Amino acid sequence: MNIFYDENMPFAAEFFADLGQLTAFSGRSLSPTAICDADVLLVRSITKVNEALLKENKNLRFVGTATIGVDHIDQPYLSDRNVNFHSAPGCNAVSVAEYVLSALVVLAERYLISLSSLTVGIVGAGNTGSRLSEKLSALNIKHVLCDPLLADNPADKREFVPLEQALNCDVVSLHVPLTRKGKHATYHLLNAERLAQFNDNQILINACRGEVIDNAALLKMKQQGHPLKLVLDVWENEPNILSALISYCEITTAHIAGYSLEGKARGTEILYRALCEQLDILPNKRLADFLPAPAIGKVEIKQAFDEILLNQLVKMVYDVRRDDAIFRQQINVQGFDHIRKTYPTRREFSSITVKLNNGLSSDAPHQLGFNK
Numbered sequence: 284m285n286i287f288y289d290e291n292m293p294f295a296a297e298f299f300a301d302l303g304q305l306t307a308f309s310g311r312s313l314s315p316t317a318i319c320d321a322d323v324l325l326v327r328s329i330t331k332v333n334e335a336l337l338k339e340n341k342n343l344r345f346v347g348t349a350t351i352g353v354d355h356i357d358q359p360y361l362s363d364r365n366v367n368f369h370s371a372p373g374c375n376a377v378s379v380a381e382y383v384l385s386a387l388v389v390l391a392e393r394y395l396i397s398l399s400s401l402t403v404g405i406v407g408a409g410n411t412g413s414r415l416s417e418k419l420s421a422l423n424i425k426h427v428l429c430d431p432l433l434a435d436n437p438a439d440k441r442e443f444v445p446l447e448q449a450l451n452c453d454v455v456s457l458h459v460p461l462t463r464k465g466k467h468a469t470y471h472l473l474n475a476e477r478l479a480q481f482n483d484n485q486i487l488i489n490a491c492r493g494e495v496i497d498n499a500a501l502l503k504m505k506q507q508g509h510p511l512k513l514v515l516d517v518w519e520n521e522p523n524i525l526s527a528l529i530s531y532c533e534i535t536t537a538h539i540a541g542y543s544l545e546g547k548a549r550g551t552e553i554l555y556r557a558l559c560e561q562l563d564i565l566p567n568k569r570l571a572d573f574l575p576a577p578a579i580g581k582v583e584i585k586q587a588f589d590e591i592l593l594n595q596l597v598k599m600v601y602d603v604r605r606d607d608a609i610f611r612q613q614i615n616v617q618g619f620d621h622i623r624k625t626y627p628t629r630r631e632f633s634s635i636t637v638k639l640n641n642g643l644s645s646d647a648p649h650q651l652g653f654n655k
């Protein structure tokens with residue numbers, strides 16, 4: 284069995300070696316002839332999987348994307364060809380939530396804002412939005428959820444607000460898939476008209492898909508002097524982004540919100556399990572067998588919690604300013620894809636054990652995701 288996989292899938296060789304002949308490829312430049320004899324194709328979001336890519340291939344049985352987003356996959360085409368398709372729902376949702384939290388901590392310190400004074404509007408309450416909601420709850424940060432599709436689902440008991448209410452919050456964080464059709468299509472969900480409603484003190488965070496915000500309209504608004512604070516991880520038309528926007532961003536990164544080692548590697552593991560199931564093989568490998576020990580393994584807390592201490596904990600694991608600095612320094616030299624390919628290791632809160640030796644029963648660090 285010929286298994287072709289994106290070179291940016293951590294532990295792919297370790298997971299898949301026993302299942303077939305492995306070939307790694309560079310996701311942006313994959314050609315139809317390169318994969319003409321693939322039985323299994325494992326991609327990430329930069330590879331568009333459609334008729335144009337697969338026209339030379341007659342053998343394909345399985346396509347997997349080690350990502351949450353699926354807007355790069357022509358699923359009806361795969362289904363017409365009877366090729367099984369799997370994505371990796373939720374794989375890097377914790378990583379996205381930790382990115383947003385780190386951005387909030389950094390901005391709160393930069394502008395002397397207390398996080399507990401803010402209300403966050405989470406637009407899209409699936410995996411990434413829900414993980415963010417849990418972490419905000421752990422820090423007692425007020426937030427509302429907007430998700431008209433889940434609001435219509437009687438099984439989901441959470442309270443939802445209309446979009447306009449979420450967009451009015453001090454912080455607006457976007458967590459929707461990119462969709463172009465239907466009543467709740469998200470392409471340019473934030474168009475010029477909605478952007479114009481933002482007030483001077485708001486923070487807008489986009490760590491879902493660039494096309495959810497009309498980037499040209501956003502640039503125009505910033506060029507006209509709107510003080511909206513921007514955190515942009517994703518861009519329209521990656522990797523050829525609207526670079527004039529960069530200088531208007533408080534925090535800006537190269538689509539790496541989901542790039543914790545655990546988040547990326549969970550995507551590989553989910554596809555490994557899905558392929559094993561298709562092949563009727565019992566999976567015998569687990570991600571825990573491959574993850575290295577983190578640089579910092581254990582922390583002991585010896586004083587009562589306050590916002591400063593919790594913010595320190597967040598930044599100790601992941602300070603988004605590192606990725607912002609790399610982006611600003613390298614975007615015009617090495618380019619968008621290079622920054623992503625050479626992403627330095629980042630671990631999730633769960634890689635660190637936090638021991639409480641402060642006489643308090645408060646469990647905030649563990650609710651935030653740190654290991655007990």
Ligand SMILES: NC(=O)c1ccc[n+]([C@@H]2O[C@H](COP(=O)([O-])OP(=O)(O)OC[C@H]3O[C@@H](n4cnc5c(N)ncnc54)[C@H](O)[C@@H]3O)[C@@H](O)[C@H]2O)c1
Pocket residue numbers: 351352353372373375376379406407408409410411412413429430431432433458459460461467468469472490491492516517538539540541542
């Ligand atoms: N920046 C990154 O590194 C990164 C990482 C992971 C995911 N993503 C992107 O984030 C998206 C969301 O991820 P997820 O795991 O939360 O997906 P998910 O499918 O679990 O949840 C998405 C939610 O958005 C809701 N939704 C759809 N249209 C909406 C609309 N118009 N208004 C409000 N809500 C709407 C859906 O009902 C769903 O509950 C992914 O599709 C992917 O494109 C980006």
Ligand SMILES: O=C(O)[C@H](O)[C@H](O)COP(=O)(O)O
Pocket residue numbers: 291326327328329349350351352353375538540541542
């Ligand atoms: O949809 C996702 O899971 C994320 O956007 C993911 O982090 C994208 O990473 P890529 O596949 O482009 O490496």
